[in-house]
Amino acid sequence: YNDVDRSASANLATAEKDLMAYLQDGGKVMLASMAAIGSGSALRDSLWPEVFGADSLYLRNGSTNFDCKNWALRGNAAVGLDSLKVGGIWSGVECMLPSSTATPLYYIVPGTVNSQQTENYYLALLNTWHTGETALITFPLSRSDRYGNALTEYCKIIGLLLL
Numbered sequence: 001y002n003d004v005d006r007s008a009s010a011n012l013a014t015a016e017k018d019l020m021a022y023l024q025d026g027g028k029v030m031l032a033s034m035a036a037i038g039s040g041s042a043l044r045d046s047l048w049p050e051v052f053g054a055d056s057l058y059l060r061n062g063s064t065n066f067d068c069k070n071w072a073l074r075g076n077a078a079v080g081l082d083s084l085k086v087g088g089i090w091s092g093v094e095c096m097l098p099s100s101t102a103t104p105l106y107y108i109v110p111g112t113v114n115s116q117q118t119e120n121y122y123l124a125l126l127n128t129w130h131t132g133e134t135a136l137i138t139f140p141l142s143r144s145d146r147y148g149n150a151l152t153e154y155c156k157i158i159g160l161l162l163l
Helices: 006-014 016-024 150-162
Strands: 028-033 054-057 072-075 096-098 103-108 121-129 132-137
Touching: 006 016, 016 028, 016 132, 028 150, 096 121, 103 132, 121 150, 132 150
Parallel strands: 028 132
Antiparallel strands: 054 096, 072 103, 103 121, 121 132
């Protein structure tokens, strides 16, 4: 599922029940959406901690809408991911802190969002829920190609889900 257009997120909300049943039965899902969780989300708030492995969301002035032009997104080298570079402005990006069960995939270093940011904020997590697995990406990976590696990184995430 890939949702860059917020108006398409209603489809995700409609599919929520079936998505949860699919995961409980051992399904694997990669969800790339700026509107899946958090501010104006398509999915219920109760899903992101347990199902997607997000311990909390970073809220800035009651909102998680960031303008992220030129961010460098660090990939988790321990699982084989490289860094990405933002090629445009995104609004609505959700920054997360991972739960103890989640594997961080991409993050931004302290001070990226603002001077009060003192720890890494995560933009993608891999998590196991029941017998299923989820990869949650809260940014448009296709627009993070300033290093020319977005497609390769996308394939690596799919590979992690298939292991």
